[in-house]
Amino acid sequence: MNLIYYPGACSLADHIALIETGLSYRxxxxxHGKKTEDGRDFLSINPKGYIPTxxxxxGTILTENQVILAYIAETSGKLLPKDGIVRWRALEALAFMSSEIHSRYNPFFRNFSELEKERAREKLAQAFAILADQMDDKKFLVxxxxxxxxxxxxxxxxVAPRSGVDLPEALRRFFEHMRALPCVVRALAEEGLG
Structure with missing residues (x-):
């Protein structure tokens, strides 16, 4: 399977999952001109025009981080329990991060007013606090x-530093723990971010 990505973009999540599960990928x-490195018009592959794909x-094309991550987990049998509350908490967390965090980053990637950026910072701080509380003493999120x-x-x-929002201690610890994992180290290196 091919992961169409942009270095350091949200497709990094899928890249990490592919490595951790051991699935074969390219x-x-x-x-920025929407051409793939193998010369194809990206919009003909994914008319939505954004990654991950x-x-x-x-030849089947999947888009949207939540769907791609679930596909990787289901295909590999790893990173998502088949049943039980942990499965549902993981899917719940994916939806929350997509709707309440990822979407709030938009003002920091584009030319938005400072008022819109401040509103986004407030929502991000609330969302990060919820995730930090959810972690309790767990090693990972759920x-x-x-x-x-x-x-x-x-x-x-x-991506959080772009927003100027301070992360709660539990999330800073989680980030450092994840950054040291072999799957993350490899994904960052393969994307030229090492």
């Missing part, structure tokens, strides 16, 4: 075992 980067061996939610949380926290 990275294909896109440029997962291209399966049979359990003592890594899940796909942790892959996404790593990226969410990596």
């Amino acid at each position: 990275l294909i980067s896109i440029d 997962l291209e399966l061996e049979n 359990s003592d075992e890594m899940t796909i939610a942790d892959c996404y949380l790593f990226w969410v926290l990596m």
Whole structure:
């Protein structure tokens, strides 16, 4: 399968999950002109025009981080329990990070007013506090075992400094722990971020 990505973008979560699960993959980067490194028009692959995009061996295209992460977990049988509350907490965390954190970063990547940035900072601080409280004394976000939610949380926290929001101590510890994991070290190196 091919992971179409941009270095350091949210596709990093999928990249980490692919490495951790041991699934075979090929990275294909896109440029700002929406061309893939193998010369294809990215918009013909994914008309939404944004990454991540997962291209399966049979030509099927999957988009959206939550879906790609769930596909990687289901295909590999790793990073997401088949049943039980941890499965649902991981999926819940993915949805929360996508809607309440990832979407709030928009003002910091584009030309938004300072008022809009301040509103986003307030919402981000609230969301980070909720995640920090959820961690309790766990090693990872929803359990003592890594899940796909942790892959996404790593990226969410990596981008946090752009917002100017201070992370709670529990999330800073989590980020440092994740950054030292072999799957994260390798993903960062493969994206030229090492």
